[in-house]
Amino acid sequence: MATQAADVRVADAPRGRAGAIAAAVKDASGTALLALGLSFPILALRTEQNMANQLVLDQRWSYVAIAVLLAFLARLLYLLRLAFAASPPAPRIAAPAADRPALRLLTMAGVLLLLVYPFLALALVGRAGAIKWIDNFAIQILIYVMLGWGLNIVVGLAGLLDLGYVAFYAIGAYAFALLASHYDLGFWVCLPLAGILAAFWGVLLGFPVLRLRGDYLAIVTLAFGEIIRLVAINWVDLTRGYAGISGVPRATFFGLPFEDSDQGFAAFFGLEFATIHRTIFLFYVILLMAAITNWVTLRLRRLPVGRAWEALREDETACRSLGINTTNTKLTAFALGAMFGGLAGCFYVTSRGQGFVTPESFTFMESALILAIVVLGGLGSQVGVAIAAVVLIGGTELLRELDWTKSIFGRDFEPTHYRMLLFGLAMVLVMIWKPRGVISTRIPSIFLKQRRAVRGDLVGEGHG
Amino acid sequence: MEYFVQQLINGITLGSIYGLIAIGYTMVFGIIGMVNFAHGDVFMLSAFIALILLLALTQMLGITPLALALFIVLILAMLLTSLWAWAIERLAYRPLRGSFRLAPLISAIGMSIFLSNLVQVTQGPRNKPVPEILNGVFTFGDPEGYTVTLSYKQILIVAVTAVLLAAFWYVVQRTSIGRAQRACEQDRKMAALLGVNVNRTISLTFVMGAALAAVAGLLFMIYYGVVHFNDGFVPGVKAFTAAVLGGIGSLPGAVLGGLLIGLIEVLWSGYFSNDYKDVATFSILVITLVFLPSGLLGRPEVEKV
Amino acid sequence: MAAPAAPLLTVEHLTMRFGGLVAIDDLSFSARRGDITAVIGPNGAGKTTVFNCVTGFYKPTSGCMVLSPGERSDPAIAQLTASGRGWRAARAGELFLLERMRDFQIARRAKVARTFQNIRLFPGMTVLENLIVAQHNALMRASGWTILGLFGAPGYRKAERVAVERAKYWLDRVALIDRADDPAGDLPYGAQRRLEIARAMCTEPQLLCLDEPAAGLNPRESADLKALLTSIKTEHATSILLIEHDMSVVMEISDHVVVLDYGQKISDGTPDAVRNDPKVVAAYLGVEDEEVEQVEAEIAR
CATH class of the missing domain: 3.40.50.300 (P-loop containing nucleotide triphosphate hydrolases)
Structure with a gap:
C-alpha cells in the first residue's frame, strides 16, 4: 500500500542483490537515527520524584538502544521484503461477488457460537473462570458491537462524522440511573425510556449542526460529547459529580431478581443460587439487543429512509434535487443512532457498570474507540463492525491477561499500560494498510438480476 | 478594576499559549484540510521534552545561569518536537494523503492515543511537579487594597510569544517557504506542476506548527509548574477552538482566537465559576461553527452546485 | 404547429x-x-x-x-x-x-427535476438504486414513513415493485437495462449523462x-x-x-x-x-x- 519513494528506489535498483541490500541498510540506518532522535529525551531519561518530592532523572539508555535496534530491523526487513518479493502482486480488479460463501459461513458459525457461548464457557473453564469470559469478553464486546452498529447508521450509512457519540451512551446511562433513583423504576421500564430520551437528544443536538460539513460537524459533535460529560461532572446536585450515582437497580428476569432469596430467580426455578445466572442472563439480553439493532439496520437499508441515508452520503445536492428533505433524513439517522447508543448505555449501567454510573465512563476516548471500530471494520458493513469490535476490544482485553510477561521484563512491568499504546499504534497501522477498513465493499440494497458488491473506492464518504 | 486588570493579564498569558498551539492546527488545516488531532499531544510531548531537558541541563550538566539553560531548552525542545512531528506526518499521514477522507482523521486519533500513552508508559502516570523557577513578581496598585501582580513568568511568556510570532510571520510572509505554503494551500496539484516540492512543503508545515507548539509546551510547563500525560487533550481542543474562532486557515486569526479563548476562560472563572469554564469554551466552539463557520478573520466558503 | x-x-x-x-x-x-x-x-x-x-x-x-x-x-x-x-x-x-x-x-x-452540469449521480449505488432513490417520496408514503415498511407491510412491497417497474421502463429508454446492477460510478461518461436524465424522469x-x-x-x-x-x-x-x-x-x-x-x-x-x-x-x-x-x-x- 504505502509506496514510498525510497522503497521504490530500492526495489528498482539495477545494482543487483548487494546493491539492494546496501541501499536498504543505508535507509534503515537513517530510520535508526530517527528513532534515536525521537527516543532521546522521552525514553532515555525518566522523571521520578525522590523522597523530597523533587523531580530527578533516571537514565535508561538500554531502552533507547532497544528502540533504535527495533526500528532498524523493522525497516530493514520491510525494505528487503519489498526488494526481493518475487513480483508485486497484481491488484485485483475483478468485481467481488456479493455473496461470499466463506463470509456467510463464518457469520453463521459466529451466530451459532454466540448462542451457546455461556454454556461453552461454563463447560470449558468452570464457574469462576466463566464469569470473566462472559462478562469481560462477551458482554463488553457485544456492547461495543451494538454501539458500533448504532454509530454505523450515522457515519457509515448517512456519512455524518460524529465524534461525540459517547454523549448518547452517557444520556442513556444517566437516564436510567436518574429515573431509577428518583422514580424507583426498574431496568425494563427504563430501557425504552432511555432509548427515547437519547433519540430526543440526538434530534436536539443534531438540529443546529446538521448544515455543517465534514470536519466541522465532527468537531461540533466532539464538543457536544464533552459538554455532556462536563455537565455530568459539574451538576453535582443532579448527578453527584465525580462520585457518580450508585445503587441503580439491576435487571430482573421478568420481575424475578437475581438474589439469594425465596423470591429470587434461582429459588423460582429450583436452582442453587449463583451470581453467574445474572451474568448469563445479561449476556442473552445484550445479544438480543444487538441482534435487534442489526435487524433494524439491515431492514432500514432496504427501505426508502435507508436508501436516502446512503444517497445522502453519496451526494447531498443530488438528493435535494430529487425532492428528499435532507434535514429530516439526517435527523432520523442521528436520532436512530442515538437511540441505539442510549439503549446500550442503559444496559451498560445494569451490567458492566454494576449499577454505578460516573462521568469517567464517557470520555472522548470512548467516542474515538467506537468510531475506530466503525472505520476499521469498514463503513456501512455490519459484519466488518462486528469483526473490528471483537478484535479491538477482545485484543486489548487479552492484553490484561499477560501477567506472565512480568517474569520476562521484571516485576515493575505493567502490561496493561501498553494496552492503549498498542491500540493507538494499531489504529494507525490498520488505516495505512486498509484505509477503508477490513470490509470495504458495499452490498446493494436491491437488484434486478444479480447482487454484485460495489467496490469500496466508488462508495462515497459523505460530507458531514 | 484592579481585579479586571489582573484577569486581563492572566487571560493574555494563557491566550498566548493557546495561540501558539492554534497556529499548528490552522496551518495544517489550511494546507491539507485535515484536523491534526495529534497536535495537542505533540504539545504535551513537547512540555515533557522541555521538562526533561531542563532537568538534564540543570542537574546532570550543571548549567547554572537560568537564562542560558532556558534558551538551550527552548532551541532543543523545538528541534526534537519538530522531529516528532516530521516523523508522525511521514509515517501516519503521508501514506493516507489523497485517500479516503476519514482515514487520516482516524490515523491522527490513533497517533494521539499513542503519544499520550507513550508518555504515560515512559514517564509514568503521575503529575510531574516542575522545579520552581522565575518566581518573582511585580506588584502594582494600592498595597492596602487589591493588588495587581505581574509575574516574571507572564512577562517571559508574552515576550517569547511576541518575538517568535514575529519571526514566524516573517517566514510565512516574506520567504519562499511561505510562498510555497500558500501556493499549496490554493492548489496542490498546480503548485507541484510549477515545481514546488509539495511533500516537503507539507512536512515543513507540520514542523513549523510543532516548533511553535514546543514553545507553548515549554511556557505551559513553566507557567503551571506541573505536567501530566493527559495534558494534551483539553489544551488541544481549546487551541483548536481558538483556530476555528479566528477563522481556520488564517494565521492572525489563530493568534486572535487564542487570546480571546484565553480571556474568556479566565474571565469566566474569575467572574462566574471555575466549574463550567470548559463548558464555556466548548459552547463557544459550537456557537462559532454553527453561526460563523468562517470565523472572525476567515474567508467565507461559497457552496457550488 | x-x-x-x-x-x-x-x-x-x-x-x-x-x-x-x-x-x-x-x-x-x-x-x-x-x-x-x-x-x-x-x-x-x-x-x-x-x-x-x-x-x-x-x-x-x-x-x-x-x-x-x-x-x-x-x-x-x-x-x-x-x-x-x-x-x-x-x-x-x-x-x-x-x-x-x-x-x-x-x-x-x-x-421540477434537474440534472447537473458536472454529473451528480450516487456513484457507489447501483444504477437501479439510483432510480429507486429518485422515487423516495412516493415510496416513503407507501412505507408508512418507515413504520409499516419495517414490518414488511404488503402495501410497501407492492409500491416497491411499481417503483422497480418504472425504473426498468426508464432503463430501457436510455439503454442501460443491462447495467442495472452495476455501480453508477462505473458507467462511461455518456451513460452517466443518460442515467441522470432517467433518474430525473423517475420523479415524474x-x-x-x-x-x-x-x-x-x-x-x-x-x-x-x-x-x-x-x-x-x-x-x-x-x-x-x-x-x-x-x-x-x-x-x-x-x-x-x-x-x-x-x-x-x-x-x-x-x-x-x-x-x-x-x-x-x-x-x-x-x-x-x-x-x-x-x-x-x-x-x-
Whole structure:
C-alpha cells in the first residue's frame, strides 16, 4: 500500500542483490537515527520524584538502544521484503461477488457460537473462570458491537462524522440511573425510556449542526460529547459529580431478581443460587439487543429512509434535487443512532457498570474507540463492525491477561499500560494498510438480476 | 478594576499559549484540510521534552545561569518536537494523503492515543511537579487594597510569544517557504506542476506548527509548574477552538482566537465559576461553527452546485 | 404547429447578486407547457445561475418565478402572493411561487427535476438504486414513513415493485437495462449523462431542467439524446428547460430559445429568429473589428 519513494528506489535498483541490500541498510540506518532522535529525551531519561518530592532523572539508555535496534530491523526487513518479493502482486480488479460463501459461513458459525457461548464457557473453564469470559469478553464486546452498529447508521450509512457519540451512551446511562433513583423504576421500564430520551437528544443536538460539513460537524459533535460529560461532572446536585450515582437497580428476569432469596430467580426455578445466572442472563439480553439493532439496520437499508441515508452520503445536492428533505433524513439517522447508543448505555449501567454510573465512563476516548471500530471494520458493513469490535476490544482485553510477561521484563512491568499504546499504534497501522477498513465493499440494497458488491473506492464518504 | 486588570493579564498569558498551539492546527488545516488531532499531544510531548531537558541541563550538566539553560531548552525542545512531528506526518499521514477522507482523521486519533500513552508508559502516570523557577513578581496598585501582580513568568511568556510570532510571520510572509505554503494551500496539484516540492512543503508545515507548539509546551510547563500525560487533550481542543474562532486557515486569526479563548476562560472563572469554564469554551466552539463557520478573520466558503 | 400553449413557468424580473457581482440582471422569460425551452448564451452569461434559482438551490436577490400547472390566472397569483405562502395545493388549482420554496420542496411539490452540469449521480449505488432513490417520496408514503415498511407491510412491497417497474421502463429508454446492477460510478461518461436524465424522469416531473446534457457526448450519443428529449416531450407530460452549448441540439429540438449575455436577456424567440438576431451574433462572435476601432478612437479622444 504505502509506496514510498525510497522503497521504490530500492526495489528498482539495477545494482543487483548487494546493491539492494546496501541501499536498504543505508535507509534503515537513517530510520535508526530517527528513532534515536525521537527516543532521546522521552525514553532515555525518566522523571521520578525522590523522597523530597523533587523531580530527578533516571537514565535508561538500554531502552533507547532497544528502540533504535527495533526500528532498524523493522525497516530493514520491510525494505528487503519489498526488494526481493518475487513480483508485486497484481491488484485485483475483478468485481467481488456479493455473496461470499466463506463470509456467510463464518457469520453463521459466529451466530451459532454466540448462542451457546455461556454454556461453552461454563463447560470449558468452570464457574469462576466463566464469569470473566462472559462478562469481560462477551458482554463488553457485544456492547461495543451494538454501539458500533448504532454509530454505523450515522457515519457509515448517512456519512455524518460524529465524534461525540459517547454523549448518547452517557444520556442513556444517566437516564436510567436518574429515573431509577428518583422514580424507583426498574431496568425494563427504563430501557425504552432511555432509548427515547437519547433519540430526543440526538434530534436536539443534531438540529443546529446538521448544515455543517465534514470536519466541522465532527468537531461540533466532539464538543457536544464533552459538554455532556462536563455537565455530568459539574451538576453535582443532579448527578453527584465525580462520585457518580450508585445503587441503580439491576435487571430482573421478568420481575424475578437475581438474589439469594425465596423470591429470587434461582429459588423460582429450583436452582442453587449463583451470581453467574445474572451474568448469563445479561449476556442473552445484550445479544438480543444487538441482534435487534442489526435487524433494524439491515431492514432500514432496504427501505426508502435507508436508501436516502446512503444517497445522502453519496451526494447531498443530488438528493435535494430529487425532492428528499435532507434535514429530516439526517435527523432520523442521528436520532436512530442515538437511540441505539442510549439503549446500550442503559444496559451498560445494569451490567458492566454494576449499577454505578460516573462521568469517567464517557470520555472522548470512548467516542474515538467506537468510531475506530466503525472505520476499521469498514463503513456501512455490519459484519466488518462486528469483526473490528471483537478484535479491538477482545485484543486489548487479552492484553490484561499477560501477567506472565512480568517474569520476562521484571516485576515493575505493567502490561496493561501498553494496552492503549498498542491500540493507538494499531489504529494507525490498520488505516495505512486498509484505509477503508477490513470490509470495504458495499452490498446493494436491491437488484434486478444479480447482487454484485460495489467496490469500496466508488462508495462515497459523505460530507458531514 | 484592579481585579479586571489582573484577569486581563492572566487571560493574555494563557491566550498566548493557546495561540501558539492554534497556529499548528490552522496551518495544517489550511494546507491539507485535515484536523491534526495529534497536535495537542505533540504539545504535551513537547512540555515533557522541555521538562526533561531542563532537568538534564540543570542537574546532570550543571548549567547554572537560568537564562542560558532556558534558551538551550527552548532551541532543543523545538528541534526534537519538530522531529516528532516530521516523523508522525511521514509515517501516519503521508501514506493516507489523497485517500479516503476519514482515514487520516482516524490515523491522527490513533497517533494521539499513542503519544499520550507513550508518555504515560515512559514517564509514568503521575503529575510531574516542575522545579520552581522565575518566581518573582511585580506588584502594582494600592498595597492596602487589591493588588495587581505581574509575574516574571507572564512577562517571559508574552515576550517569547511576541518575538517568535514575529519571526514566524516573517517566514510565512516574506520567504519562499511561505510562498510555497500558500501556493499549496490554493492548489496542490498546480503548485507541484510549477515545481514546488509539495511533500516537503507539507512536512515543513507540520514542523513549523510543532516548533511553535514546543514553545507553548515549554511556557505551559513553566507557567503551571506541573505536567501530566493527559495534558494534551483539553489544551488541544481549546487551541483548536481558538483556530476555528479566528477563522481556520488564517494565521492572525489563530493568534486572535487564542487570546480571546484565553480571556474568556479566565474571565469566566474569575467572574462566574471555575466549574463550567470548559463548558464555556466548548459552547463557544459550537456557537462559532454553527453561526460563523468562517470565523472572525476567515474567508467565507461559497457552496457550488 | 398548434396555437401557443399557456406558460408553465414564468420568470419575472429575476435578479441574483453575489456580493458586488450581478449574475442575473432583471431577467424575465417564460417557458410554455409542452415546449422545449432552451437557455443559451456565452460562458459566464448566468445560465446555470438561472437554473439554480428556478430549482431553489439559490435564493434570488429579487424577482419572482411562478409555476402554474393549470391555467395561469393573475388574480390567483396575486392572492397566493398576498397570502405569504409558497404554494397552493391541488384542490384549489396548483400554483407555486418558486422563489419562496426550498430546493427539495420544489422537486417534491412543484415537480421540477434537474440534472447537473458536472454529473451528480450516487456513484457507489447501483444504477437501479439510483432510480429507486429518485422515487423516495412516493415510496416513503407507501412505507408508512418507515413504520409499516419495517414490518414488511404488503402495501410497501407492492409500491416497491411499481417503483422497480418504472425504473426498468426508464432503463430501457436510455439503454442501460443491462447495467442495472452495476455501480453508477462505473458507467462511461455518456451513460452517466443518460442515467441522470432517467433518474430525473423517475420523479415524474412536469418541468425537467437539463444543464448541458450534450456536453462531452460524441455525435452519435448526441443524436440519441435529441431523440430521447423529443420523445420525453411528446410522450410524457413533461416540459423541458434546457441549457446547452451544442447549437445543433438547441436549434433542432427546441421550440423557443432565450439568449442571455452578462445576466441579461438579449434575445427571445424561435430558433430561427434567434439565429438571425444581430445581438446574438455579436454576443457570440464579438463585434466587428471596425466597430472596435471606432470605439478605441472615441476613447482616445
